[in-house]
Amino acid sequence: MSEPERSLAAQEQLRVEQLKQADFNLQLATISNQTTKEELETTEHQVKIDKIQRINSKNSPSLPNSNSSKLSEITKLLQEHEGGWLYTLCTTRKVLIIEGEQDSFKSYTAALISFLRFHLKEHKLGWIVDSDYHQNKQKAWSILQKLGVEAYGANKNGEGIKAGIERFLEGIKIRDEDSSDVETIIFDELTTYGDYSECEDVAKSFMKFALSAPRKAAYGLIAITHAMTNEGTGKGAGMAATRKRGTLHLLLHADNDYNLTFQGILNGFKDDSGQLLEDLPVTLPDWFRPSKVAAMVNS
Template structure:
């Protein structure tokens, strides 16, 4: 608050100084040649009567005090031409003159005014920035307090509800027991029959308990089976030196590649391995701070480490910012960075070249990788919106036969993100893999995600399956697999 007050005072002061400077230095005292004239007539005091008639000095002083003390400024040209003369000419000795040279306008000093105005603007802008940051922090604190209070209130309500249910259940049992005792007392039911009912109820509860134990046993056996299958796959992969599904790409024989493949296969049924080896375009989706860029970079690094597929280009309108962040570990792989500083014309040309490249390349060519960032905004840019439509349409059908592996990044898998390519909704869902990342408060990525586009063992399309992203699936952690190549 103190800094804001100081900045406000500084802004007002600088603005006032700027206005004062503009007014003061803009005034020109006298831009022309002037002559300063005083009328100082002399007298011999020849009067024989009146005041000072016999005192010449006092008479001259009184005359000077009446006329000579006043100064008049005339243009020098007017003075020299005697344009002020009356009918009766006055002697030159009656005037005292002095020349006044013209003064120049100090135009250089006028720069002081805009300097002060700029200082005032800067101070006010700094104050506004502090105000905005303070307002944002207060809003965040308020939202946090609301969420915390809501959580506390819900927890208390749930506890009260649970406690009420328990009390109600206890009261019900007490009422049932008293009712049974009353029935026995009134001889509506015998004690032996009541004991039989209790025994049957106890047997039913025992059966339910045994059934629950069997369900846990089945779950354990399924988990043991999955572990055994994973171990079998590991032994088989070690024996076969890791053969990926692509017929034209062989995994390197290095231990690092084998270790990475096992990590991918052993995580949650191997969904990460299915993504890495798939020929479908991979779309990484999510809001700000959800880890989209790091996940996309991790896919590229895994394919480089396992299959030695080079990344040839990164198309990113904000590439000049992401060089030192998201793509810092991909830059050493020497991709071409296209579209930096919002060069949407270059991005459109890159998309047109990609479509042409897919028509020229074949499945037998050396596989390559390309990464396309911020596709959400491209369909709204005039320089590339038509190219985005063609790019998305052809990517759904042409990339597999062109041996090019695409990784695309967008905020959401909407028509705008896919270039408003009409009539391709079904293909988008079935011929792409979509991985939706999420964040906490728009800043920290969460470790769970949703995946669509893969197929299960029965050939059914998987949609919005909840998965987790392991901590080691991050560019910094994966760097060692590339460094050991």
């Protein structure tokens, strides 16, 4: 090979090496960009987790030093009342739907159940969505105030209701029952959610996720409504069978003058053998009242 030929071959070899290096640099840049994208997605996901954890930690005080003998007494009372159905409601995290007309003790019952879950099972109190919270704060929800309750939707605020629903929908994406503390969350005045233009869309999908997702996200969800219809559950549709199989449904009664009867019908409750008991007549015991329960726990 002549000198010119060797020089030409060397130049060609150099070009080949330069092309290989350029291709390598391109691959390296692609990998780097992909890594950066994955790191960014991971960071954004962690930010969401941290945000919810900060909210939860703010509303999750330590358990009070309640009298353990009193809690044992309450446990016994719950277990011995009408086959233990009320004990189940006060210790489970299965979705609970409380239905009833005005002045049937719905919200008070939800508050007492949440209060006892906190003391008996260490279920933290998450938040309440209630368009009438401004009226109910010192009434139905008064027993929960010392637990650090956070509320959405007071004063008929549609944006607030939407925020409370979206917090739940975000939570079921990032929480899991293995690493998250169990939280009780309450959605009151469910009948009205679909009437607010701000939350009409999320209200329609809320009940579907409320029936299927809380357990895996370590939520004990309580929903309160005036009627177990599509209209009464946020204008969602096609969930009748799921409601029947997957929830506890307590229907509370009032008399013709909206006086409390402390009586109702329970569906979704199973006996010790796992058999479903339909249309079970139930009563709320005389001691199952805010002042009496608070006194028993705090004495």
